[in-house]
Amino acid sequence: MTSPSPSSEVSTNPETWRRRKRTIAVFAAVIPLLHPLDWLALGHWSPTALGVRLLWSAQMLLYTVLYQALGPRWEQRLANANSVAACCCFLALIHFTGNERSPYLHLLPSMPLIIALIQPRDGRPALLGGIVCTLGTVLMLLAQGQPMAALGWALLTGSATFFGVYGAAQYRKAQEAEHAVRLERARRESLEKLALAERQRAQTEKLATVGRLAAGVVHEINNPLAFVRSNLEFLRTEVLRQSLPGETHAELSEVFEETRQGVERIRQIVLDLRGFSHVDMEEPTECTLSDVVTDAARLAGVRLKNVARLTVALPPGLPGVFAIRRRLAQVVLNLLVNAGDALEEARVRGGEVRVTGVTEGARVALLVEDNGPGFPPEVMPRLFESFFTTKGPDKGTGLGLALSRELVERFGGTLVAENRPEGGARLRLELPVHPAAPSPGS
Template identity: 55%
Template structure:
């Protein structure tokens, strides 16, 4: 049988990082942070044109710019974008080197009387914009700039008030920049969490749809196995319905004046019973094959077993004798009735397939229900060959089957266990001591399961 299943999608948190090569992103190209640094390096070097306008051509400024640009390139080559500690180290190195190079430019341009001295408060703010992920490194830069500005003013003999003013301005700008970077990180983190939550929700919805389709395909596969038996079962009542209609036609159209009303009533009763039998078979199959999204409810075990047995008899009628031992007083269980009926039908059909392969008379299938403490236990047993030792550990693996490709998809038992566990139950397989196979289902009593949920 063919399966319409597709592998369920991975949740976002299940996806692992791609392997990385040092210095190169996982895709084989430069990552976004390295690209930014490679663009930043020529930008730093090109600022030498401003140095020429501010203080004329000079080798000192060119050397400082070259050292600054080279530090950016070296940092880009050594940084590992897949390591958070490497990124923090890179940020600290860049902020420190940037601050030291700028301080050197201020000294070259004339210390506190130079044009670059006025831009001391701007450097921490610019670094906050370039590296909003790390406030500590930016704070270190602000401290270096504040101390350098105060030292230059003190060496120039400026009053203490001016030292405090410039130091306060740089500290304030650094604080504002660090606070803004912190708020930016919070907003970015909230957006990332929102995107992740949406992705998780969409993945879970896709997974739920995939599970419903998988369950539906297994239902259709089971019904496909029953098709020949269903045709035979429907053909019997249809045959005597046709015979009764022929009889009625002959009697009504005959020239005999006297027609036995008792015979006509009996024919009508038999015809009505045949029609009802066909309607019941079609109704059971239609209800069983429906895709549903019902919520678990308390359902009587005897009613669920009756639903499954009515369809299973179509498969087992010519294979084995089916015995049902379900006490009416069994407490209800919390489950989706159609899904639990599907599980029981899968187990009964599997038992029929095993007994049919054995190929001799005396085959029996039993479904037994008992209440053991606060749990309801259902056992589906047969007197067939049982499970081979090498098959038993893999019995509930997806796509594992011992049947031929025209009979098994390898989904029936795996799906049955999933459906049982969704209802808070368990499904285990074992061999009977007296021979044959046994599948044991346990469910908490309905009221107990509802209290636990």
């Protein structure tokens, strides 16, 4: 498949044609309005000169009408005919305003240059116009018995024609070079997008495989976990039923309770992981951000336990949003884990991750903040790019924030990053309030 040439591309460009049409319309309007100059040149009013000007103006308007009627395929022939007709009209104007004594004779060499200015992509209209002007001038002056003047004007008009044609050729070469650069840039961008799409596809397949593996592992863990819970409850009942000293009974009761809480925590994590593995089967529904943050904080607690203190401060009555609850929890979880990774990498003592919520009109926002070093200036512009990461290859793929933003945008929200004035990073997740959700205080 061959690419269109820049000339054909520009000629069929509606905006380019509109600009050219406006230019021709301006010329067509100005030409008759300059008739007072003929009066000054002749010393009297000349209906013939005015008729030539009106004919010239009508010819230019006819060119635009024919171009619109016949289409771009006739552009070259129409442009050539328009150039020849315009030069003939100008020669006629010179003839009826004094021949060699006409003040317009000195403007004749500018005709090829004006034509090249109007038709810069092709030198043929300027060349044809220059030939007509040169021949017309020579014949007119020879008829007046001035061969030397005819030769001088022929050389002058021929030189102007040369520069007009040369300028059009240079413009065309520059346009072709620019067109080639645009094609090469578009080709490179297409290849980059294709490579990015291929990497995303491979990464998606990899994540899907990990998800299926996680679902299988969850299933394998869930069965023995049920036995552990059942047996633990049986042991607790049997042991505590026996008559034991008071301190021993209290100590064993505390041990069994802590063990039961640990097993319940494992069970909840397994349930959450199973929910994440089936998240694509869910449809968006109304959900509250407090439930979303609770789900995410429960899973993030494992990662943040020895890194930072997690604080959740959500005001009561926070409006509901329309989203997939587990998908949204996955986004918040990713933000919490990223904050923990940043604090751990910076070795911040007394690290803290804080989640707050705020309602702003028809939108509700979650702020995930930490007291770490914040985002470096050179990292900020690329933070949400796919496969961009500052972590090692064993800690990140560079897809977390990119996918998180994509998920949030699917629900009509935004995800932006900034540095806090007091230090540390802040990620702001905004979502529209669900229409059915009551506003606080209502």
